[in-house]
Amino acid sequence: xxxxITILGATAATPIYGRGQTxxxxxxxxxxxxxxxxEGTQHQFLRYKKKMNRIEAIxxxxxxxxxxxxxxxxxxxxxxxxRSEPLRLFGPAGLSEIIIVHFRxxxxxxxxxxxxxxxxxxxxxxxxxxxxxxxETIPLRHSLPCxxxxxREKKGRRKLIQERLLPDxxxxxxxxxxxxxxxxxxxxxxxxxxxxxxxxxxSYAFCSDTAYHEAMxxxxxxxxxxxxxATFIDADAFQASETKHSTALQAATIAQQAKxxxxxxxxxxxxxxxxxxxLLEAKKVFANSFIAEEGHTFSIxxxxxxx
Amino acid sequence: xxxxITILGATAATPIYGRGQTxxxxxxxxxxxxxxxxEGTQHQFLRYKKKMNRIEAIxxxxxxxxxxxxxxxxxxxxxxxxRSEPLRLFGPAGLSEIIIVHFRxxxxxxxxxxxxxxxxxxxxxxxxxxxxxxxETIPLRHSLPCxxxxxREKKGRRKLIQERLLPDxxxxxxxxxxxxxxxxxxxxxxxxxxxxxxxxxxSYAFCSDTAYHEAMxxxxxxxxxxxxxATFIDADAFQASETKHSTALQAATIAQQAKxxxxxxxxxxxxxxxxxxxLLEAKKVFANSFIAEEGHTFSIxxxxxxx
Numbered sequence: 001x002x003x004x005i006t007i008l009g010a011t012a013a014t015p016i017y018g019r020g021q022t023x024x025x026x027x028x029x030x031x032x033x034x035x036x037x038x039e040g041t042q043h044q045f046l047r048y049k050k051k052m053n054r055i056e057a058i059x060x061x062x063x064x065x066x067x068x069x070x071x072x073x074x075x076x077x078x079x080x081x082x083r084s085e086p087l088r089l090f091g092p093a094g095l096s097e098i099i100i101v102h103f104r105x106x107x108x109x110x111x112x113x114x115x116x117x118x119x120x121x122x123x124x125x126x127x128x129x130x131x132x133x134x135x136e137t138i139p140l141r142h143s144l145p146c147x148x149x150x151x152r153e154k155k156g157r158r159k160l161i162q163e164r165l166l167p168d169x170x171x172x173x174x175x176x177x178x179x180x181x182x183x184x185x186x187x188x189x190x191x192x193x194x195x196x197x198x199x200x201x202x203s204y205a206f207c208s209d210t211a212y213h214e215a216m217x218x219x220x221x222x223x224x225x226x227x228x229x230a231t232f233i234d235a236d237a238f239q240a241s242e243t244k245h246s247t248a249l250q251a252a253t254i255a256q257q258a259k260x261x262x263x264x265x266x267x268x269x270x271x272x273x274x275x276x277x278x279l280l281e282a283k284k285v286f287a288n289s290f291i292a293e294e295g296h297t298f299s300i301x302x303x304x305x306x307x
Numbered sequence: 308x309x310x311x312i313t314i315l316g317a318t319a320a321t322p323i324y325g326r327g328q329t330x331x332x333x334x335x336x337x338x339x340x341x342x343x344x345x346e347g348t349q350h351q352f353l354r355y356k357k358k359m360n361r362i363e364a365i366x367x368x369x370x371x372x373x374x375x376x377x378x379x380x381x382x383x384x385x386x387x388x389x390r391s392e393p394l395r396l397f398g399p400a401g402l403s404e405i406i407i408v409h410f411r412x413x414x415x416x417x418x419x420x421x422x423x424x425x426x427x428x429x430x431x432x433x434x435x436x437x438x439x440x441x442x443e444t445i446p447l448r449h450s451l452p453c454x455x456x457x458x459r460e461k462k463g464r465r466k467l468i469q470e471r472l473l474p475d476x477x478x479x480x481x482x483x484x485x486x487x488x489x490x491x492x493x494x495x496x497x498x499x500x501x502x503x504x505x506x507x508x509x510s511y512a513f514c515s516d517t518a519y520h521e522a523m524x525x526x527x528x529x530x531x532x533x534x535x536x537a538t539f540i541d542a543d544a545f546q547a548s549e550t551k552h553s554t555a556l557q558a559a560t561i562a563q564q565a566k567x568x569x570x571x572x573x574x575x576x577x578x579x580x581x582x583x584x585x586l587l588e589a590k591k592v593f594a595n596s597f598i599a600e601e602g603h604t605f606s607i608x609x610x611x612x613x614x
Contacts, residue, residue: 013383013384013387014384014387014388015349015350015353015380015384016353017350017353017354018350018354039346039347039349039350039377039380040346040347040350042322042346043322043324043325043346043347046322046323046324047324047325063412063413064413065379065380065383065409065413069346069376069379069380069383070346072346072372072376073322073346073372073376076320076372076376077320077321077322080320080321081321093412094408094411094412095412097408097412098405098408098409098412101401101404101405101408102372102405104401105370105400105401105402105404105405106370106371106372106451107450107451143414144413144414
């Protein structure tokens, strides 16, 4: 089951030619989600050969332009492409008004249902789920109401242990296993659990934009992958504090305290010519740090059985 | 005196990776104007190394997304870049509401005055002028209220005729000429007009988006350069009519009937793999046709004196 994060853009507010502003495409088990949508996101889909129409839901963290100015273009192009599937949209108060005003003035009646749900930016809330995944908001601390998103697999999914499958299984025994039933041999039950293991649920937390904010620690504790903004280096911590952004050091401190597995850093200010500066600062505190490089796909691997 | 049109984008509604939607930068005598502003226009400024902050006014033809979804990004980035000069914005009813809603939800108070004036899309109106140039709206026929723009130099500007300048001019005679005064030699006046000629006023008409619309002919008669949309080829004239767009043949017919000097074609539907098809169709009717190629600068030359 795939769990992939593709970075469609990771620059901060000031545009850089050829680089996208914040947008991430999530593929979880062939279900696709878009997190944030900076200007030009629809072009980034074309650039990285991703299918925009497969998105089921869009999650917008907050209403600074570098996180949503591409949304109208995405919604409009899906309409021109004759999408008919519903699209869910989650974002802070105000987003629906913005969309309605745009479409009212262009006489646009979308050809697909756009289902908007306002997100809470004050308390964590479950906003979306399917059979295998939930999405919660993560309240962040920024100059506007802002919520990150926590994507977490549900508990209890089991997979067969290849090493324990018997060479002489009958077809009906295979069917029993497929339905998670015990197998009866010679009048004795061999429990399904012997042939299978519970997959460790995986999780991804998206935290942008935010000042250093320990309140999120409990919620993101132990996530497999954390994207945390790192607009500044520690030498510019004052500026970070003034603008309610984080330094790379602060992002790494959050990662370390939350005991996450992997940290992705992005949203760097253009004042830093080479992002390696921010990466090195983070790695001093949290070694498993990476730059959220545009175009890269980060994959969260499933753990195998412990035999 | 420069009169240049730089094509920042010329694709139609469906986005193409690496190509911009409608946006044109006008340089008239070092005064800069932006006409239309498709998504990603601020990136096109970076790509073609043009200074966005030099723009004095932005003209938006209509409220289809491919003509203005980049506007919020431009306004926002100018704010982040600490612009303080006023910026004039002209567009149809509704544009100001869209901008206000965006900025209200992001708590943005622009650091520069943004002066909005609603354009009439029904009757031609003078909306802007400086010492040498006027801008009028051109009512177009589209599925939304839509106005093109006619940029026309004012009459009466005179320039010195190099060939008639005398080698023995005194400094005070030079000053007289500079102030457009006659020169007195041996008690006799030599008229300033002898040393100078009236420059033929140049003009540029931007007409997108529009169905075939002869009502514009009188207004754009004899312009030096006409940009006219050509979304379709003539074989798809029905579709053009349905969507209130033009074919290349229709654009060329307008150019021919209006006796313009040069025709620029753009806004091609992505169904046509090679725009040469549209160009050839137009050239059959109007030979001096060109593709409004992104990144190209078209310069309208001044005519010299007729001696």
